[in-house]
Amino acid sequence: MSMPGLASDHEWSQRHLSHYVEGDLRPRARRRLDRHARGCVDCGRGIRAMRALVYAVQGLDGLAGIRAPATIFDRVRLAGPGGAASSQNA
Amino acid sequence: MAGPDGQVPDAAETEASLLARAQAGDVAAFERLSGAYADRLFMLLYRLLGDRAEAEDIAQEVMLRAWRGITRFRGQSSYFTWLYRIAMNEANRALEKRARRPAGVSIGAQELELPTAPEEEPSRQAENSELRRALNQALAGLPPPLRTAIVLRDVEGLSTQEAAEIAGVSQAAFKSRLHQARLRVRAAVGDEALVSSGG
Numbered sequence: 001m002s003m004p005g006l007a008s009d010h011e012w013s014q015r016h017l018s019h020y021v022e023g024d025l026r027p028r029a030r031r032r033l034d035r036h037a038r039g040c041v042d043c044g045r046g047i048r049a050m051r052a053l054v055y056a057v058q059g060l061d062g063l064a065g066i067r068a069p070a071t072i073f074d075r076v077r078l079a080g081p082g083g084a085a086s087s088q089n090a
Numbered sequence: 091m092a093g094p095d096g097q098v099p100d101a102a103e104t105e106a107s108l109l110a111r112a113q114a115g116d117v118a119a120f121e122r123l124s125g126a127y128a129d130r131l132f133m134l135l136y137r138l139l140g141d142r143a144e145a146e147d148i149a150q151e152v153m154l155r156a157w158r159g160i161t162r163f164r165g166q167s168s169y170f171t172w173l174y175r176i177a178m179n180e181a182n183r184a185l186e187k188r189a190r191r192p193a194g195v196s197i198g199a200q201e202l203e204l205p206t207a208p209e210e211e212p213s214r215q216a217e218n219s220e221l222r223r224a225l226n227q228a229l230a231g232l233p234p235p236l237r238t239a240i241v242l243r244d245v246e247g248l249s250t251q252e253a254a255e256i257a258g259v260s261q262a263a264f265k266s267r268l269h270q271a272r273l274r275v276r277a278a279v280g281d282e283a284l285v286s287s288g289g
Contacts, residue, residue, distance in 0.1 A: 015273070016269075017272075017273070017276070018268070018269040018272040018273060019269055022265075022268075022269070024265060024269075045281050045285060046276075046281065048281075048284075048285050049276055049281035049284040049285050050272065050276060050284075052284040052285055052287050053225075053272060053275060053276050053279070053284050054244055054272070056218075056221055056222075056225055056284065056287055057225060057229075057240065057244040057245055057275070058244055058245065058247065059218070059222075060222065060225060060226070060229075060245050066129065066132065066133050066136065067129055067132070068128035068129050068131065068132035068149060069132065069146045069149065071146065071150060072125075072128050072132065072146075072149050072150055072153055073121050073124075073125075073150075073153055074150055075150045075151065075153065075154040076117060076120065076121070076153050076154055076157045077117065079154060079157060079158070080117065081115040081116070081117055
């Protein structure tokens with residue numbers, strides 16, 4: 001026999017893992033997810049996975065290896081000083 | 091940060107003074123002002139569009155539009171936010187144009203092979219290369235509004251307020267997109283790969 005509320009708690013928790021790690025849940029909702037995750041292997045792992053995801057995505061910036069092309073201001077230079085001034089009256 | 095000509099602006103050359111000069115029609119001041127954000131802006135476009143040549147084209151267009159609109163910038167947001175907002179509009183325009191093409195060009199994850207940071211140890215690079223590939227592929231597969239949310243918030247590290255302003259939506263709508271994006275990426279990459287990455 002299934003326990004009333006268990007499936008809905010699980011589905012709700014799975015949908016709110018990002019809210020949880022982001023700190024977007026109100027205290028009562030956070031307690032609900034905490035309580036459920038203590039007894040649910042999937043949701044406990046889901047919290048760890050979501051934290052790892054945010055951490056890993058933050059490491060994707062790769063800024064050190066990518067530079068803007070040297071041509072980035074070419075169209076500005078072609079437009080010249082009048083390019084900005086002319087738009088004032090546009 | 092170095093300007094587009096590689097020179098570090100001196101202390102007296104603040105963003106405000108560069109902005110005033112740019113608004114008076116000084117192209118060099120505009121380049122120094124906007125050049126400080128050029129790498130980040132290009133990176134954002136590259137990640138959103140997934141195609142280097144297109145990102146280069148759009149980056150030029152963003153700078154031109156910023157230059158043309160510089161006199162209308164009133165400082166209600168930071169210059170960076172204003173510039174990024176233009177970039178976001180241009181990226182969305184390019185994506186819409188792409189979607190209207192009969193044989194739409196999708197972002198191929200193989201096109202988005204971004205380099206790892208050089209300071210990362212080789213062993214860690216190897217360890218994470220598989221996860222990076224999977225994450226890049228998952229990000230590339232997201233619908234543009236969701237991709238934008240996760241790129242601005244998690245990859246770029248912007249605050250929710252700033253990211254929502256750039257995306258042109260309310261903070262609540264932005265958060266909703268961000269959470270949806272993370273759930274989809276999690277589903278695509280899989281818990282095992284994420285948890286074993288030890289993040």
